[in-house]
Amino acid sequence: MRSSSSLKQEFLKKWIMGLQRCTSSNKNMSILERKKAIKLSADLAMAAARNGRTSWSRAVIANASRESDKRLLAEKILQGQESEILLKKVSTMSVTRNRRIRSKKILKRSRRASSRSVTQKVLASSIAKRLVQKRTHILKSLVPGGEFMDEISLIEETLDYIAYLRAQVDVMRCIATAPQLMKLN
Numbered sequence: 001m002r003s004s005s006s007l008k009q010e011f012l013k014k015w016i017m018g019l020q021r022c023t024s025s026n027k028n029m030s031i032l033e034r035k036k037a038i039k040l041s042a043d044l045a046m047a048a049a050r051n052g053r054t055s056w057s058r059a060v061i062a063n064a065s066r067e068s069d070k071r072l073l074a075e076k077i078l079q080g081q082e083s084e085i086l087l088k089k090v091s092t093m094s095v096t097r098n099r100r101i102r103s104k105k106i107l108k109r110s111r112r113a114s115s116r117s118v119t120q121k122v123l124a125s126s127i128a129k130r131l132v133q134k135r136t137h138i139l140k141s142l143v144p145g146g147e148f149m150d151e152i153s154l155i156e157e158t159l160d161y162i163a164y165l166r167a168q169v170d171v172m173r174c175i176a177t178a179p180q181l182m183k184l185n
Contacts (some may be wrong), residue, residue: 007049007167014045015171018077040070042172044077046164055153056161059145 018041023029029037044064044125047057064074140146143158 004163004167004170008171010049011045011164011167012171014048014077015042018042018045018073021076022073023136035037040064040073041077042168044074046168048078050160050164054150054157055145056143056157063144107169 014163019038022041024035043060047060050057052058052061053094061078065071113127139158140149140154143149143154146154146157149157
C-alpha cells in the first residue's frame with residue numbers, strides 16, 4: 001500500500017478537482033445540494049485515488065453512477081482516469097452479484113429444511129456462529145460492496161477502506177483548521 005502522505009495528496013488533488021467541477025457546473029446550489037456534492041466528491045475522490053483496484057472503491061463508484069445526476073459528477077471526477085473502463089467494471093459487477101444472492105438464498109432454504117438434534121455442544125457452537133455471522137453482516141453493511149464478499153476478502157477490503165477513510169479525515173481536518181492557522185499568523 002502507498003505511504004500515508006502520498007495517499008492524502010492523491011485524495012486531496014482528486015477531491016479539489018471534483019469540487020471545482022461540481023461547483024462550476026451548478027453555481028446556484030442550495031446548502032443541502034452543496035453538502036451532498038461535497039460528500040459525493042470526497043467519496044469519489046477516495047475511490048478514484050484507489051483506481052478501482054478494490055471492491056469497495058468500485059462499489060462507491062457504482063453507487064454514485066446509478067443516479068443520473070450523480071453519474072455526471074462521477075464522470076467529471078473520474079475524467080482522465082479512464083472513467084469508461086471503471087464504469088464498465090462496475091456495471092459487470094452487478095451481474096455476478098445477483099447470481100451470488102440467489103445461490104445464498106437457495107442455501108438458506110436448504111438449511112432450514114434439514115432438522116438436527118440439538119446438544120449442548122452444538123447449541124454453543126451455533127450461538128457462536130450466529131454471533132460471528134451477525135457481526136460479519138454488520139461489517140458487510142459498513143464497507144461499500146461488502147455484502148458481496150467472502151469473509152477473507154471482507155477483512156482485506158475493510159483494512160484498506162479504513163486506511164483511506166483515515167486519510168480522508170486527516171485531509172479534511174487539515175482543511176478545516178487551515179483558516180484558524182491563518183488567523184494566528
